[in-house]
Amino acid sequence: MKPANSPVIRQKGFVIHPEFLDRAEQESLVEELRGILRVAPLVQPVTARGKPMSVRMSAAGDFGWISDRRGYRYEKQHPNGAAWPAIPASILKIWYKVDTCQHLPKRDPECCLINWYGEDAKMGLHQDRDEAAFDYPVVSISLGDEALFRMGNVERGGNTESIWLKSGDVVVMGGDARLAHHGVDRLRFGSSTLLPQGGRINLTLRMVT
Numbered sequence: 001m002k003p004a005n006s007p008v009i010r011q012k013g014f015v016i017h018p019e020f021l022d023r024a025e026q027e028s029l030v031e032e033l034r035g036i037l038r039v040a041p042l043v044q045p046v047t048a049r050g051k052p053m054s055v056r057m058s059a060a061g062d063f064g065w066i067s068d069r070r071g072y073r074y075e076k077q078h079p080n081g082a083a084w085p086a087i088p089a090s091i092l093k094i095w096y097k098v099d100t101c102q103h104l105p106k107r108d109p110e111c112c113l114i115n116w117y118g119e120d121a122k123m124g125l126h127q128d129r130d131e132a133a134f135d136y137p138v139v140s141i142s143l144g145d146e147a148l149f150r151m152g153n154v155e156r157g158g159n160t161e162s163i164w165l166k167s168g169d170v171v172v173m174g175g176d177a178r179l180a181h182h183g184v185d186r187l188r189f190g191s192s193t194l195l196p197q198g199g200r201i202n203l204t205l206r207m208v209t
């Protein structure tokens with residue numbers, strides 16, 4: 001992990017830590033995620049209208065984020081009925097290392113959402129606002145293929161800025177950026193050798209309650 005005082009990129013209030021995780025750290029994270037996904041397999045969520053999302057999802061922690069015909073929400077169980085696996089210590093370390101809590105009480109994140117992007121997956125501009133509190137940031141960890149990440153505003157519309165997120169990059173969405181719109185336009189499929197079949201994993205650490 002990069003030292004806490006390493007240079008960061010700031011865009012529209014988003015704080016990007018480039019190459020925060022080295023290759024060995026990325027590889028061991030992927031190994032831990034494989035263990036989690038054996039217990040809590042990736043599912044392709046559908047919107048309330050029944051439209052399948054292009055991203056596949058799972059989670060670790062006290063809560064996972066779910067979308068199905070009943071709408072979207074946080075749930076304490078995987079759709080298969082199993083409790084979500086615990087968030088690995090190595091991931092909690094990243095949460096604390098990017099100084100997520102600052103002046104707030106030290107608290108572990110309650111959800112580590114796991115998003116898997118295949119070749120044509122993307123995520124439209126959205127806000128993360130299904131949580132009950134917005135004082136803690138959302139921390140995003142990118143693994144695998146590069147993704148074009150778009151950053152907007154708290155209000156709908158207005159100008160946006162984009163950055164290619166690479167494997168090992170960590171983004172902190174806090175302060176004014178906590179409720180800012182963001183999304184993923186596309187991948188550079190095959191740009192990373194981390195995941196043998198290609199694709200991208202994005203982890204987002206969230207405080208839910």
Ligand code: SIN
Nearest residue numbers: 115140149184202204
């Ligand atoms: C998300 O907004 O939940 C995911 C962002 C990303 O994949 O980088």
Ligand code: FE2
Nearest residue numbers: 126127128182
């Ligand atoms: Fe999001």
